[in-house]
Amino acid sequence: MNPIQNDSLKSTISAKANEISTDGSFNRQTNRFTTPFGNNPGELPVEANRYRLLWTPACPWAHRTVIVRSLLGLDQVISLGTASPLRPKIAQVDWEFSLDENGVDPVLGIQYMSEIYKKTDPEYSGRPTVPVIVDVTNHRVVNNDYFKLTNYLETVWKPFHKEHAPNLYPESLRADIDALNEVIFHDINNGVYKCGFALSQEAYEQAYDQLFARLDELEQRLSNQRFLFGDYITDSDIRFYATLVRFDVAYYSAFNTNRNLIKEFPNLWGYVRDLYQTTGFGDTTDFDSIKKHYHMSITIFVDKENVKILPKGPDLSGWTTPHGRERLSNQKEKFLIDTKE
Structure with a gap:
Protein backbone atom coordinates (compact mmCIF):
# COMPACT_ATOMS: atom_id res chain seq x y z
CA MET A 1 0.00 0.00 0.00
CA HIS A 161 -45.59 20.19 -7.08
CA LYS A 162 -47.62 18.45 -9.75
CA GLU A 163 -51.33 19.14 -10.04
CA HIS A 164 -53.28 17.40 -7.27
CA ALA A 165 -50.09 16.40 -5.48
CA PRO A 166 -50.77 14.75 -2.11
CA ASN A 167 -50.36 16.73 1.08
CA LEU A 168 -47.82 14.61 2.92
CA TYR A 169 -47.14 17.16 5.67
CA PRO A 170 -50.40 18.96 6.50
CA GLU A 171 -50.03 21.93 8.83
CA SER A 172 -52.66 20.62 11.23
CA LEU A 173 -50.58 17.47 11.84
CA ARG A 174 -47.03 18.79 11.61
CA ALA A 175 -46.31 18.82 15.34
CA ASP A 176 -47.59 15.26 15.67
CA ILE A 177 -45.75 14.10 12.54
CA ASP A 178 -42.51 15.67 13.79
CA ALA A 179 -42.87 13.98 17.17
CA LEU A 180 -43.52 10.57 15.64
CA ASN A 181 -40.70 11.03 13.14
CA GLU A 182 -38.28 11.52 16.05
CA VAL A 183 -39.39 8.22 17.54
CA ILE A 184 -39.27 6.39 14.21
CA PHE A 185 -35.79 7.72 13.49
CA HIS A 186 -34.12 6.98 16.83
CA ASP A 187 -35.75 3.66 17.64
CA ILE A 188 -36.51 2.16 14.21
CA ASN A 189 -34.76 3.81 11.22
CA ASN A 190 -31.50 4.20 13.10
CA GLY A 191 -32.44 1.51 15.61
CA VAL A 192 -31.64 -1.29 13.17
CA TYR A 193 -28.20 0.25 12.61
CA LYS A 194 -27.66 0.49 16.36
CA CYS A 195 -28.22 -3.27 16.45
CA GLY A 196 -26.10 -4.07 13.42
CA PHE A 197 -23.16 -1.81 14.22
CA ALA A 198 -23.03 -2.34 18.00
CA LEU A 199 -19.62 -3.47 19.27
CA SER A 200 -20.80 -4.63 22.67
CA GLN A 201 -23.45 -7.11 23.71
CA GLU A 202 -25.05 -4.61 26.06
CA ALA A 203 -25.38 -1.91 23.38
CA TYR A 204 -26.80 -4.42 20.91
CA GLU A 205 -29.40 -5.78 23.32
CA GLN A 206 -30.51 -2.33 24.41
CA ALA A 207 -31.05 -1.26 20.80
CA TYR A 208 -32.74 -4.58 19.98
CA ASP A 209 -35.21 -4.28 22.86
CA GLN A 210 -36.04 -0.68 21.99
CA LEU A 211 -36.52 -1.52 18.31
CA PHE A 212 -39.00 -4.30 18.92
CA ALA A 213 -40.81 -2.38 21.64
CA ARG A 214 -41.52 0.32 19.04
CA LEU A 215 -42.50 -2.19 16.37
CA ASP A 216 -44.92 -3.79 18.83
CA GLU A 217 -46.34 -0.36 19.62
CA LEU A 218 -46.87 0.55 15.97
CA GLU A 219 -48.28 -2.90 15.22
CA GLN A 220 -50.99 -2.10 17.76
CA ARG A 221 -51.48 1.44 16.44
CA LEU A 222 -52.09 0.09 12.95
CA SER A 223 -54.62 -2.48 14.13
CA ASN A 224 -57.47 0.02 13.84
CA GLN A 225 -56.27 2.57 11.29
CA ARG A 226 -54.88 2.21 7.80
CA PHE A 227 -51.91 4.54 8.12
CA LEU A 228 -50.01 6.12 10.99
CA PHE A 229 -52.28 9.18 11.06
CA GLY A 230 -55.50 7.62 9.84
CA ASP A 231 -56.82 7.39 6.30
CA TYR A 232 -54.04 9.21 4.45
CA ILE A 233 -50.34 8.65 3.83
CA THR A 234 -48.05 11.19 5.48
CA ASP A 235 -44.33 11.86 5.73
CA SER A 236 -44.18 9.52 8.74
CA ASP A 237 -45.46 6.57 6.71
CA ILE A 238 -42.73 7.13 4.13
CA ARG A 239 -40.03 7.15 6.80
CA PHE A 240 -41.40 4.02 8.45
CA TYR A 241 -41.75 2.24 5.09
CA ALA A 242 -38.08 2.73 4.25
CA THR A 243 -37.08 0.53 7.18
CA LEU A 244 -39.93 -1.97 7.01
CA VAL A 245 -39.37 -2.78 3.33
CA ARG A 246 -35.70 -3.61 4.07
CA PHE A 247 -36.31 -5.51 7.27
CA ASP A 248 -36.93 -9.09 6.17
CA VAL A 249 -34.51 -9.07 3.22
CA ALA A 250 -31.65 -7.35 5.05
CA TYR A 251 -31.84 -6.25 8.67
CA TYR A 252 -33.27 -9.48 10.10
CA SER A 253 -30.11 -11.44 9.31
CA ALA A 254 -27.45 -8.85 8.45
CA PHE A 255 -28.12 -6.73 11.55
CA ASN A 256 -29.31 -9.50 13.90
CA THR A 257 -32.75 -7.93 14.34
CA ASN A 258 -34.15 -11.42 14.46
CA ARG A 259 -36.92 -11.58 17.05
CA ASN A 260 -39.59 -11.39 14.34
CA LEU A 261 -39.85 -10.94 10.61
CA ILE A 262 -42.20 -8.16 9.51
CA LYS A 263 -44.22 -10.93 7.83
CA GLU A 264 -44.97 -12.17 11.35
CA PHE A 265 -46.63 -8.90 12.39
CA PRO A 266 -50.17 -9.12 10.89
CA ASN A 267 -50.80 -5.38 10.80
CA LEU A 268 -47.29 -4.23 9.85
CA TRP A 269 -47.15 -6.81 7.06
CA GLY A 270 -50.46 -5.69 5.58
CA TYR A 271 -49.50 -2.03 6.06
CA VAL A 272 -46.13 -2.25 4.29
CA ARG A 273 -47.65 -4.19 1.38
CA ASP A 274 -50.36 -1.53 1.11
CA LEU A 275 -47.62 1.09 0.70
CA TYR A 276 -45.50 -1.09 -1.59
CA GLN A 277 -48.47 -1.45 -3.94
CA THR A 278 -48.85 2.35 -4.09
CA THR A 279 -47.23 4.24 -6.97
CA GLY A 280 -44.05 5.92 -5.76
CA PHE A 281 -43.23 3.20 -3.24
CA GLY A 282 -42.91 -0.19 -4.89
CA ASP A 283 -41.65 1.22 -8.18
CA THR A 284 -38.74 2.91 -6.37
CA THR A 285 -37.94 -0.16 -4.24
CA ASP A 286 -35.06 -2.27 -5.58
CA PHE A 287 -34.81 -5.48 -3.56
CA ASP A 288 -31.80 -6.65 -5.53
CA SER A 289 -29.84 -3.51 -4.63
CA ILE A 290 -30.94 -3.72 -1.01
CA LYS A 291 -29.85 -7.35 -0.66
CA LYS A 292 -26.52 -6.81 -2.41
CA HIS A 293 -25.65 -3.82 -0.27
CA TYR A 294 -26.54 -5.18 3.14
CA HIS A 295 -25.27 -8.71 2.61
CA MET A 296 -22.25 -8.14 0.41
CA SER A 297 -21.08 -4.57 0.73
CA ILE A 298 -22.09 -2.72 3.88
CA THR A 299 -19.15 -1.63 6.00
CA ILE A 300 -18.60 -0.15 9.41
CA PHE A 301 -14.85 -0.81 9.38
CA VAL A 302 -12.82 -1.18 6.21
CA ASP A 303 -10.73 -4.07 7.55
CA LYS A 304 -13.63 -6.52 7.80
CA GLU A 305 -13.60 -9.83 5.91
CA ASN A 306 -14.13 -9.23 2.19
CA VAL A 307 -15.84 -12.53 1.37
CA LYS A 308 -19.63 -12.09 1.41
CA ILE A 309 -22.46 -14.44 0.54
CA LEU A 310 -25.69 -13.18 -1.03
CA PRO A 311 -28.69 -15.06 0.44
CA LYS A 312 -31.03 -16.70 -2.06
CA GLY A 313 -34.13 -15.87 0.03
CA PRO A 314 -36.50 -14.72 1.18
CA ASP A 315 -39.46 -15.33 -1.15
CA LEU A 316 -40.65 -11.94 -2.44
CA SER A 317 -43.89 -13.08 -4.08
CA GLY A 318 -46.01 -12.05 -1.10
CA TRP A 319 -45.47 -8.34 -1.71
CA THR A 320 -48.20 -8.20 -4.34
CA THR A 321 -50.80 -10.29 -2.49
CA PRO A 322 -54.01 -8.58 -1.24
CA HIS A 323 -53.48 -6.69 2.02
CA GLY A 324 -57.08 -6.02 3.06
CA ARG A 325 -56.25 -2.69 4.65
CA GLU A 326 -59.11 -0.91 2.84
CA ARG A 327 -61.48 -2.12 5.54
CA LEU A 328 -59.83 0.26 8.02
CA SER A 329 -60.55 3.35 5.91
CA ASN A 330 -63.63 5.12 4.66
CA GLN A 331 -61.58 6.90 2.03
CA LYS A 332 -60.96 5.63 -1.48
CA GLU A 333 -57.84 7.73 -1.90
CA LYS A 334 -54.67 7.12 0.10
CA PHE A 335 -53.51 10.72 -0.01
CA LEU A 336 -54.99 13.90 1.38
CA ILE A 337 -55.43 16.36 -1.49
CA ASP A 338 -55.28 19.89 -0.10
CA THR A 339 -54.36 22.71 -2.43
CA LYS A 340 -54.89 25.41 0.21
CA GLU A 341 -51.61 24.85 2.02
Whole structure:
Protein backbone atom coordinates (compact mmCIF):
# COMPACT_ATOMS: atom_id res chain seq x y z
CA MET A 1 0.00 0.00 0.00
CA ASN A 2 1.45 3.37 -0.98
CA PRO A 3 1.59 6.30 1.54
CA ILE A 4 -1.45 8.03 0.04
CA GLN A 5 -3.59 4.89 0.30
CA ASN A 6 -2.32 4.28 3.82
CA ASP A 7 -3.22 7.82 4.93
CA SER A 8 -6.67 7.46 3.36
CA LEU A 9 -7.19 4.14 5.16
CA LYS A 10 -6.18 5.63 8.52
CA SER A 11 -8.51 8.58 7.92
CA THR A 12 -11.43 6.26 7.10
CA ILE A 13 -10.88 4.07 10.17
CA SER A 14 -10.63 7.18 12.35
CA ALA A 15 -13.86 8.62 10.89
CA LYS A 16 -15.72 5.36 11.41
CA ALA A 17 -14.38 4.92 14.94
CA ASN A 18 -15.83 8.33 15.79
CA GLU A 19 -19.30 6.80 15.31
CA ILE A 20 -18.71 4.16 18.01
CA SER A 21 -19.02 5.24 21.66
CA THR A 22 -16.85 3.87 24.43
CA ASP A 23 -19.70 1.55 25.45
CA GLY A 24 -19.76 0.01 21.97
CA SER A 25 -22.92 1.75 20.79
CA PHE A 26 -23.31 3.27 17.32
CA ASN A 27 -23.81 7.04 17.06
CA ARG A 28 -24.42 8.21 13.53
CA GLN A 29 -22.35 11.15 12.28
CA THR A 30 -24.03 14.53 12.05
CA ASN A 31 -24.83 16.14 8.71
CA ARG A 32 -22.34 18.69 7.42
CA PHE A 33 -24.48 20.59 4.88
CA THR A 34 -27.73 21.73 6.48
CA THR A 35 -28.63 25.07 4.91
CA PRO A 36 -32.42 24.98 4.45
CA PHE A 37 -34.29 25.56 1.22
CA GLY A 38 -36.49 28.64 1.27
CA ASN A 39 -37.09 32.20 0.21
CA ASN A 40 -35.33 33.98 3.07
CA PRO A 41 -31.82 35.48 2.99
CA GLY A 42 -29.18 32.82 3.45
CA GLU A 43 -31.46 29.98 2.40
CA LEU A 44 -31.08 27.83 -0.70
CA PRO A 45 -33.17 29.20 -3.58
CA VAL A 46 -35.99 26.97 -4.78
CA GLU A 47 -35.44 26.75 -8.53
CA ALA A 48 -36.38 24.20 -11.16
CA ASN A 49 -33.53 22.28 -12.82
CA ARG A 50 -30.86 23.78 -10.57
CA TYR A 51 -30.29 20.77 -8.36
CA ARG A 52 -29.38 17.11 -8.65
CA LEU A 53 -30.33 14.53 -6.03
CA LEU A 54 -27.71 11.80 -5.58
CA TRP A 55 -28.82 8.49 -4.08
CA THR A 56 -28.45 4.73 -4.10
CA PRO A 57 -31.53 2.48 -3.99
CA ALA A 58 -29.95 0.58 -1.10
CA CYS A 59 -30.05 3.50 1.34
CA PRO A 60 -33.26 4.05 3.35
CA TRP A 61 -32.58 7.74 3.96
CA ALA A 62 -32.12 8.34 0.24
CA HIS A 63 -35.05 6.10 -0.70
CA ARG A 64 -37.57 8.08 1.29
CA THR A 65 -36.38 11.28 -0.41
CA VAL A 66 -36.86 9.67 -3.82
CA ILE A 67 -40.35 8.48 -2.83
CA VAL A 68 -41.39 12.02 -1.89
CA ARG A 69 -39.78 13.42 -5.05
CA SER A 70 -41.86 10.97 -7.08
CA LEU A 71 -45.16 11.45 -5.23
CA LEU A 72 -45.00 15.23 -5.52
CA GLY A 73 -43.91 15.34 -9.17
CA LEU A 74 -40.57 16.93 -8.32
CA ASP A 75 -38.86 14.39 -10.56
CA GLN A 76 -39.67 16.92 -13.32
CA VAL A 77 -37.53 19.66 -11.73
CA ILE A 78 -34.84 17.85 -9.66
CA SER A 79 -32.64 15.41 -11.57
CA LEU A 80 -31.48 12.11 -10.11
CA GLY A 81 -28.04 10.52 -10.01
CA THR A 82 -27.79 6.87 -8.96
CA ALA A 83 -24.80 5.24 -7.30
CA SER A 84 -24.17 1.51 -7.15
CA PRO A 85 -25.39 -0.36 -4.05
CA LEU A 86 -21.98 -2.05 -3.85
CA ARG A 87 -19.25 -0.14 -2.09
CA PRO A 88 -16.15 0.30 -4.25
CA LYS A 89 -13.11 -1.70 -3.20
CA ILE A 90 -10.96 1.29 -2.34
CA ALA A 91 -9.37 2.53 0.88
CA GLN A 92 -12.15 4.86 1.96
CA VAL A 93 -15.84 4.13 2.54
CA ASP A 94 -17.54 5.62 -0.52
CA TRP A 95 -20.26 5.31 -3.16
CA GLU A 96 -19.42 4.79 -6.84
CA PHE A 97 -21.25 5.73 -10.05
CA SER A 98 -20.29 2.45 -11.71
CA LEU A 99 -23.81 1.96 -13.11
CA ASP A 100 -23.36 4.92 -15.45
CA GLU A 101 -21.64 4.86 -18.83
CA ASN A 102 -17.88 5.24 -18.40
CA GLY A 103 -18.34 4.90 -14.62
CA VAL A 104 -19.05 8.57 -13.91
CA ASP A 105 -22.20 10.53 -13.15
CA PRO A 106 -23.25 11.99 -16.53
CA VAL A 107 -24.04 15.44 -15.12
CA LEU A 108 -21.37 15.94 -12.47
CA GLY A 109 -18.60 13.88 -14.05
CA ILE A 110 -17.60 12.24 -10.77
CA GLN A 111 -16.68 8.59 -10.19
CA TYR A 112 -17.00 8.62 -6.40
CA MET A 113 -19.41 10.44 -4.09
CA SER A 114 -16.50 11.70 -2.01
CA GLU A 115 -15.31 13.79 -4.96
CA ILE A 116 -18.27 16.17 -4.74
CA TYR A 117 -17.90 16.45 -0.97
CA LYS A 118 -14.20 17.21 -1.23
CA LYS A 119 -14.78 19.69 -4.03
CA THR A 120 -17.25 21.52 -1.82
CA ASP A 121 -15.17 21.30 1.34
CA PRO A 122 -11.54 20.15 0.94
CA GLU A 123 -11.39 19.57 4.71
CA TYR A 124 -14.40 17.23 4.77
CA SER A 125 -13.40 14.06 6.65
CA GLY A 126 -16.69 12.25 7.29
CA ARG A 127 -18.37 9.56 5.24
CA PRO A 128 -19.84 10.88 1.96
CA THR A 129 -23.53 10.16 2.58
CA VAL A 130 -26.71 9.99 0.54
CA PRO A 131 -29.10 11.58 -0.09
CA VAL A 132 -27.22 14.67 -1.08
CA ILE A 133 -28.39 17.66 -3.11
CA VAL A 134 -25.86 19.21 -5.48
CA ASP A 135 -26.15 22.59 -7.18
CA VAL A 136 -25.42 21.82 -10.83
CA THR A 137 -24.53 25.44 -11.58
CA ASN A 138 -21.31 25.17 -9.56
CA HIS A 139 -21.06 21.42 -8.74
CA ARG A 140 -21.18 22.02 -5.00
CA VAL A 141 -23.01 20.10 -2.27
CA VAL A 142 -25.73 22.28 -0.76
CA ASN A 143 -27.67 19.92 1.50
CA ASN A 144 -27.26 16.40 2.90
CA ASP A 145 -29.68 16.80 5.80
CA TYR A 146 -31.61 13.55 5.31
CA PHE A 147 -33.76 14.22 8.38
CA LYS A 148 -35.31 17.45 7.05
CA LEU A 149 -34.95 17.06 3.30
CA THR A 150 -38.36 15.49 2.68
CA ASN A 151 -39.99 18.27 4.68
CA TYR A 152 -38.39 20.89 2.43
CA LEU A 153 -39.69 19.06 -0.62
CA GLU A 154 -43.16 18.95 0.93
CA THR A 155 -43.32 22.64 1.87
CA VAL A 156 -41.13 25.28 0.22
CA TRP A 157 -40.95 23.26 -3.00
CA LYS A 158 -44.74 23.38 -3.30
CA PRO A 159 -44.71 25.81 -6.27
CA PHE A 160 -43.27 22.93 -8.32
CA HIS A 161 -45.59 20.19 -7.08
CA LYS A 162 -47.62 18.45 -9.75
CA GLU A 163 -51.33 19.14 -10.04
CA HIS A 164 -53.28 17.40 -7.27
CA ALA A 165 -50.09 16.40 -5.48
CA PRO A 166 -50.77 14.75 -2.11
CA ASN A 167 -50.36 16.73 1.08
CA LEU A 168 -47.82 14.61 2.92
CA TYR A 169 -47.14 17.16 5.67
CA PRO A 170 -50.40 18.96 6.50
CA GLU A 171 -50.03 21.93 8.83
CA SER A 172 -52.66 20.62 11.23
CA LEU A 173 -50.58 17.47 11.84
CA ARG A 174 -47.03 18.79 11.61
CA ALA A 175 -46.31 18.82 15.34
CA ASP A 176 -47.59 15.26 15.67
CA ILE A 177 -45.75 14.10 12.54
CA ASP A 178 -42.51 15.67 13.79
CA ALA A 179 -42.87 13.98 17.17
CA LEU A 180 -43.52 10.57 15.64
CA ASN A 181 -40.70 11.03 13.14
CA GLU A 182 -38.28 11.52 16.05
CA VAL A 183 -39.39 8.22 17.54
CA ILE A 184 -39.27 6.39 14.21
CA PHE A 185 -35.79 7.72 13.49
CA HIS A 186 -34.12 6.98 16.83
CA ASP A 187 -35.75 3.66 17.64
CA ILE A 188 -36.51 2.16 14.21
CA ASN A 189 -34.76 3.81 11.22
CA ASN A 190 -31.50 4.20 13.10
CA GLY A 191 -32.44 1.51 15.61
CA VAL A 192 -31.64 -1.29 13.17
CA TYR A 193 -28.20 0.25 12.61
CA LYS A 194 -27.66 0.49 16.36
CA CYS A 195 -28.22 -3.27 16.45
CA GLY A 196 -26.10 -4.07 13.42
CA PHE A 197 -23.16 -1.81 14.22
CA ALA A 198 -23.03 -2.34 18.00
CA LEU A 199 -19.62 -3.47 19.27
CA SER A 200 -20.80 -4.63 22.67
CA GLN A 201 -23.45 -7.11 23.71
CA GLU A 202 -25.05 -4.61 26.06
CA ALA A 203 -25.38 -1.91 23.38
CA TYR A 204 -26.80 -4.42 20.91
CA GLU A 205 -29.40 -5.78 23.32
CA GLN A 206 -30.51 -2.33 24.41
CA ALA A 207 -31.05 -1.26 20.80
CA TYR A 208 -32.74 -4.58 19.98
CA ASP A 209 -35.21 -4.28 22.86
CA GLN A 210 -36.04 -0.68 21.99
CA LEU A 211 -36.52 -1.52 18.31
CA PHE A 212 -39.00 -4.30 18.92
CA ALA A 213 -40.81 -2.38 21.64
CA ARG A 214 -41.52 0.32 19.04
CA LEU A 215 -42.50 -2.19 16.37
CA ASP A 216 -44.92 -3.79 18.83
CA GLU A 217 -46.34 -0.36 19.62
CA LEU A 218 -46.87 0.55 15.97
CA GLU A 219 -48.28 -2.90 15.22
CA GLN A 220 -50.99 -2.10 17.76
CA ARG A 221 -51.48 1.44 16.44
CA LEU A 222 -52.09 0.09 12.95
CA SER A 223 -54.62 -2.48 14.13
CA ASN A 224 -57.47 0.02 13.84
CA GLN A 225 -56.27 2.57 11.29
CA ARG A 226 -54.88 2.21 7.80
CA PHE A 227 -51.91 4.54 8.12
CA LEU A 228 -50.01 6.12 10.99
CA PHE A 229 -52.28 9.18 11.06
CA GLY A 230 -55.50 7.62 9.84
CA ASP A 231 -56.82 7.39 6.30
CA TYR A 232 -54.04 9.21 4.45
CA ILE A 233 -50.34 8.65 3.83
CA THR A 234 -48.05 11.19 5.48
CA ASP A 235 -44.33 11.86 5.73
CA SER A 236 -44.18 9.52 8.74
CA ASP A 237 -45.46 6.57 6.71
CA ILE A 238 -42.73 7.13 4.13
CA ARG A 239 -40.03 7.15 6.80
CA PHE A 240 -41.40 4.02 8.45
CA TYR A 241 -41.75 2.24 5.09
CA ALA A 242 -38.08 2.73 4.25
CA THR A 243 -37.08 0.53 7.18
CA LEU A 244 -39.93 -1.97 7.01
CA VAL A 245 -39.37 -2.78 3.33
CA ARG A 246 -35.70 -3.61 4.07
CA PHE A 247 -36.31 -5.51 7.27
CA ASP A 248 -36.93 -9.09 6.17
CA VAL A 249 -34.51 -9.07 3.22
CA ALA A 250 -31.65 -7.35 5.05
CA TYR A 251 -31.84 -6.25 8.67
CA TYR A 252 -33.27 -9.48 10.10
CA SER A 253 -30.11 -11.44 9.31
CA ALA A 254 -27.45 -8.85 8.45
CA PHE A 255 -28.12 -6.73 11.55
CA ASN A 256 -29.31 -9.50 13.90
CA THR A 257 -32.75 -7.93 14.34
CA ASN A 258 -34.15 -11.42 14.46
CA ARG A 259 -36.92 -11.58 17.05
CA ASN A 260 -39.59 -11.39 14.34
CA LEU A 261 -39.85 -10.94 10.61
CA ILE A 262 -42.20 -8.16 9.51
CA LYS A 263 -44.22 -10.93 7.83
CA GLU A 264 -44.97 -12.17 11.35
CA PHE A 265 -46.63 -8.90 12.39
CA PRO A 266 -50.17 -9.12 10.89
CA ASN A 267 -50.80 -5.38 10.80
CA LEU A 268 -47.29 -4.23 9.85
CA TRP A 269 -47.15 -6.81 7.06
CA GLY A 270 -50.46 -5.69 5.58
CA TYR A 271 -49.50 -2.03 6.06
CA VAL A 272 -46.13 -2.25 4.29
CA ARG A 273 -47.65 -4.19 1.38
CA ASP A 274 -50.36 -1.53 1.11
CA LEU A 275 -47.62 1.09 0.70
CA TYR A 276 -45.50 -1.09 -1.59
CA GLN A 277 -48.47 -1.45 -3.94
CA THR A 278 -48.85 2.35 -4.09
CA THR A 279 -47.23 4.24 -6.97
CA GLY A 280 -44.05 5.92 -5.76
CA PHE A 281 -43.23 3.20 -3.24
CA GLY A 282 -42.91 -0.19 -4.89
CA ASP A 283 -41.65 1.22 -8.18
CA THR A 284 -38.74 2.91 -6.37
CA THR A 285 -37.94 -0.16 -4.24
CA ASP A 286 -35.06 -2.27 -5.58
CA PHE A 287 -34.81 -5.48 -3.56
CA ASP A 288 -31.80 -6.65 -5.53
CA SER A 289 -29.84 -3.51 -4.63
CA ILE A 290 -30.94 -3.72 -1.01
CA LYS A 291 -29.85 -7.35 -0.66
CA LYS A 292 -26.52 -6.81 -2.41
CA HIS A 293 -25.65 -3.82 -0.27
CA TYR A 294 -26.54 -5.18 3.14
CA HIS A 295 -25.27 -8.71 2.61
CA MET A 296 -22.25 -8.14 0.41
CA SER A 297 -21.08 -4.57 0.73
CA ILE A 298 -22.09 -2.72 3.88
CA THR A 299 -19.15 -1.63 6.00
CA ILE A 300 -18.60 -0.15 9.41
CA PHE A 301 -14.85 -0.81 9.38
CA VAL A 302 -12.82 -1.18 6.21
CA ASP A 303 -10.73 -4.07 7.55
CA LYS A 304 -13.63 -6.52 7.80
CA GLU A 305 -13.60 -9.83 5.91
CA ASN A 306 -14.13 -9.23 2.19
CA VAL A 307 -15.84 -12.53 1.37
CA LYS A 308 -19.63 -12.09 1.41
CA ILE A 309 -22.46 -14.44 0.54
CA LEU A 310 -25.69 -13.18 -1.03
CA PRO A 311 -28.69 -15.06 0.44
CA LYS A 312 -31.03 -16.70 -2.06
CA GLY A 313 -34.13 -15.87 0.03
CA PRO A 314 -36.50 -14.72 1.18
CA ASP A 315 -39.46 -15.33 -1.15
CA LEU A 316 -40.65 -11.94 -2.44
CA SER A 317 -43.89 -13.08 -4.08
CA GLY A 318 -46.01 -12.05 -1.10
CA TRP A 319 -45.47 -8.34 -1.71
CA THR A 320 -48.20 -8.20 -4.34
CA THR A 321 -50.80 -10.29 -2.49
CA PRO A 322 -54.01 -8.58 -1.24
CA HIS A 323 -53.48 -6.69 2.02
CA GLY A 324 -57.08 -6.02 3.06
CA ARG A 325 -56.25 -2.69 4.65
CA GLU A 326 -59.11 -0.91 2.84
CA ARG A 327 -61.48 -2.12 5.54
CA LEU A 328 -59.83 0.26 8.02
CA SER A 329 -60.55 3.35 5.91
CA ASN A 330 -63.63 5.12 4.66
CA GLN A 331 -61.58 6.90 2.03
CA LYS A 332 -60.96 5.63 -1.48
CA GLU A 333 -57.84 7.73 -1.90
CA LYS A 334 -54.67 7.12 0.10
CA PHE A 335 -53.51 10.72 -0.01
CA LEU A 336 -54.99 13.90 1.38
CA ILE A 337 -55.43 16.36 -1.49
CA ASP A 338 -55.28 19.89 -0.10
CA THR A 339 -54.36 22.71 -2.43
CA LYS A 340 -54.89 25.41 0.21
CA GLU A 341 -51.61 24.85 2.02
